[in-house]
Amino acid sequence: LTLVTNPAPRVEDVEISTTGLDYAILDITTKGSVKATILYGKTKSYGASKEINTSTASSEYSVMLTDLEDGSEYHYTILLTDEEGYEYENFGDMVFTTPPRPQISNVQIQEKTGVATPTIEVFWESNIAINSIVKYSHDGKSLDKVDMEMIEGEHSMEIEGLDPDSAYQLTVEGVDSMGNRATSEVYAFTTATDTRPPQVSSIKSEGDIQSSDIQSDRTRSAQLIISWETDEPSSSQVLYGEGASSDGFPYSTQTDGEMRYEHLIIISNLSPSKVYHFKVVSKDSAGNVGAS
DSSP states (O other): OOOOOOOOOEEEEEEEEEEOSSOEEEEEEEESOSEEEEEEESSTTOOEEEEEEOOSSOEEEEEEEOSOOTTOEEEEEEEEEOTTSOEEOOSOOEEEEOOOOOOEEEEEEEEOSSOSSOOEEEEEEEEEEEEEEEEEEETTEEEEEEEEEEEEEEEEEEEOOOOTTOEEEEEEEEEOTTSOEEEOOOEEEEOOOOOOOOOEEEEEEEEEEOOTTTSOTTTOOEEEEEEEEEEEEEEEEEEEEESSOOSOOOEEOOOEEEEEEEEEEEEEEEOTTOOEEEEEEEEOTTOOEEEO
């Protein structure tokens, strides 16, 4: 009599195709087995297992290994069982590592000085590459600023246009390439009182004779069109007087209280061919006055 035994079951291919913070997906191709048992753990003693039923024909399977810890090295091996119930342990030991959980640390908040509106700089660090998100709130209003660049290590972000002398709450967040989010604790800060006046620039003036449709030639008067810019929202007013000397400004326009960066005032009913001197005045929301 001649007895021919079946060949031993074997693993034809194996790969950890995906890893997450607490799981890994193992892709295997087996032949000749009816069951595959995956043993896995942080040491070669393993400790956890997953079983799947298999076909004796060459077949592919995906197995999810669960309850893992992030940023950890794991060992695994594969046991195959044939049709007669014999178990084969000749696969050997393999290793994979789960990705670390993103973490944010060393958050610092610094307020800038000498700027038009209250501005802070936020600094922090991350253990892996994540984007940069700062969320801040004040008086029931929540805002955020996002930078999608993936950075590992030192991050920084500038937040401007804050209200002066106001209490804020702030958190720093970041998302890694796999969608895992890190969030810092909540930080509280109060902006300083605004004591810096608006900076006035780009002053322009243009004289003009008012239209003859409005006045007769005999009584026609001139007007002065004055424009300027400020580096923060502020009001608009012009002080002026006759002559080239700027010792005094006996006249003034009404204050335009709309807070703006670009300003325009028209002074009418001036005498044609006469010299006038002027200065522009802008006041911000904190009452600081900037002038030319």
